[in-house]
Amino acid sequence: MSLISTLARLEAMSTGRAQPAATVRHRHVSERPLVFVPLTTAGEAGAPLGALVGTERDAPRLLVVPQPRDRDLRFAFLAELADIVLPYIDEYAAGVEAAERTETDPETGKRVKVEVDLCSDAPQLIVPSRAGIEFVRLLGRSMRFRRTAEQDPEAPYPAPARVPLLGRWLTHFAERARVPGSSLLPAMTELLSRHWATGQSSLEDQHLGALLAWIDPPDGESGAEAALRAELARDAQGQLVCPPAGPATDPAFDNRLLAPAMERYDRARTALAAAEDGIEADVRLGELTAAERQIRALVESRTRPTWDAVWRGVDLLRALPEAAHVADRWTRDRWSFTGHRDRVAAGEPPQPRRDDAVTAANKLAAREREQTRLEAQEALDDPLVMAGRRLAGEAFAGEVTDVVMAYSESKRPSPRPLVTVRTDDRPHLGERTKVYRSLDGKPQTAEFVGYDEGVNGDGAGGDGVAIVLRTLDKMGRGKEPEPGSVPEKGDRLCFTLFEHDQRGGPSLPDPEETPWTHGGPPGDGAAIVESPDPVTEEDVL
Template identity: 85%
Template structure:
């Protein structure tokens, strides 16, 4: 946690209201996101109880599982979820635009630019909290290897069509959510906590109701009072008035309302199975329908408050202007979505249960690179974030007081102007340490020469001045300019190239004794878009 964030949290405690942690929005928000509020049963990971899902704020689709231990009912739930999610995803796969991508020529081995298709936009799936992201990942893992009756007629529990396809998409969204800066599968609590600092812990910020209570408390109440009410207030029946933002349920709800309702459903279903045809069967069918309706109403009562709070959070976030680099990060999400669409259309098998050593190393390196890029871009986009980097000595800002033209000592002298900057910051500078400023959206580097006085430092500009003997216009700071330099690079460099999986040593899964790859499931009509 940076010093500026700590100060903002202390200020939130003093004022009783969350303080801005950013002046711009650092994450992309779709014009038509798909909001998914899941609910699970206690004691069994991945057993869905129900969900609210949809793109219409005022008309969500309610899904419920009256008996979560029944596999058939679970698969019915997953099939209904696929009927909502897959058409939403398919709507983004047809509209494409031409884009260029660097690829290796198999004949020459050189990097060349090729024209490929890029989806013009990508879907966005929003869940209430970080636990919802984990649940989406778990659903994808449990669904993508399911066998359908078409694939295996003797499968003991054949999944309905399109369930494995949805599992592959959810797995991709879950993996993409681990990439810093990605917006394909954001959690609303993480989005809000990134842009506002509350007076509670980061763990307490995962309660969506408490987090919104700090950001927008009711009139006459402080954020702490409103958050406490959101966490603990119960109705006369002992049920939480603001249920947790899923997918877990409250024990009081499980014991007093849900368990009796499921028991009534089980009794009604057993009675219907043993009833004889005629009026008795009609009565038992009516009891079963009433029991199922009761469970659906219970699920709705637990998910609807969270559904409304997710949309309230979207309203708050949309009031913030976009950061300058948000669209660039969203373009990388579009490339990711397009690539997974192409893998499915090409008939590739589902994602493996475990990554090989090279794939895992590539994923880790990519996430580390994206984390560094995200931190740099947020600082460049947001003066409030940059203030935190300045307080930590990773950046400094000041006024240019003097510019002296100098040249390199070489056969072809190049301009190396000396720029004197007056600053009150205390950056961690050493001899010839490089610093960077943004010039036309590109980083311009300078070397630290030394301190002239307590608040005066001298820099030597070393690039982005053109190829002539005289610098191009606007490429050299002028006296009186207000500039901000960073000690961190604005663009992240790629790491070393990793070997192919077949070329790794046996300690990392390569030869000798290489294990045979799992046989891929046969391609069916349900596996393609």
């Protein structure tokens, strides 16, 4: 945690209200997101109990599994979920625009630009907390290998074709959520905690109700009091007034309400199966319907508060202006979405359970690169984030006090002006350290020369330090620098010790050339495609 984040949390504790951790919104929020509030069964990991899902805040779709241990009811839940999510995805998969992409020519081996289709927008699936993302990943893992009747007519419990398709999409969304800065599958608690600092721990911030209580507490109540009430307050039945914003349920709800309702449902099903005539069957069917309605009401009572809280968070985020680099990161999400759409359309097999060595290394390198790029872009877009980097000695801001024209010592001298910047910051500068400033959206590089000896021996004065920099690039190819490319006396500038964009790492070998220490190449040169999981007797998710 940075110093400025710690100060913001301390101020939140002092004032009783969350403090801004950003002045702009650093994540994309769709105009029409799909909100997904799942609920799982205690003691059976991944078994869905129900969910609220939809794009309209006033008209959510309630999905319920009255008996999660029943395989058929779970499959019906997944099929109904696919009927909602897949049409939403297809809406964005249809609209495309022309875009250029750099690819390697297979004949010449050179990098060339080709024109391809890029989806003009991408879907966004919002879940309440990080646990919701893990549940989406688990659902995708359990669905994408399901056998359909078309694939295997003799498969037991064949799934509708849309179920494994949804599993592939959910897996892609969950994998993309691991990429820093991605907005295809965000968690509302992480979105809010990125833009506001509360007076509680980051673990407590995973409770959406408590987090919102700090950000927007009721009138006459502090954030700490409202958060405590959101976490602990119970009604006359002993149930939490604000259910936890995640798939897990409260034990008091499970023991006192849900378990008796499921037991009643099971008895009604058994009695219906044992009915001996039509009149008795009608009576038993009515009892079964009443029991199912009771479970639906219980599931809705646990998910509706979280549903409303997610939309409340969306409103808070939309009130912030969007940061400059958000559109670029969303474009990368669109490329990811388009690529997966093309793979599905081409009939490629589902994602494997485990990546090969090269794919895993590429994913890890990409995530590290995106993390560094995200941190740099957030600092460039937001002065509050940049203040944290300045406190850490990774950037400095000041006024240009002098500019001296100089040239490189070469056969064709190039301009290398010396710029003196007076600053109150204390950056960690060493000999010939590179620093960067944003010039027309692109980084301009300078080199640390030293401190101005006219101020003090180490550049320290009563009003700051005077740092001398040598500008190295972005000045044109002429003997004289282009207008505006060199700072002028009196300009207020901000330099960073970190690069504004990340370079690509070393290339990795093709999967066919993977060394034996990392699994070895395929014996016949063909790609390894894992077969779907065998169906077990229990067949739990």
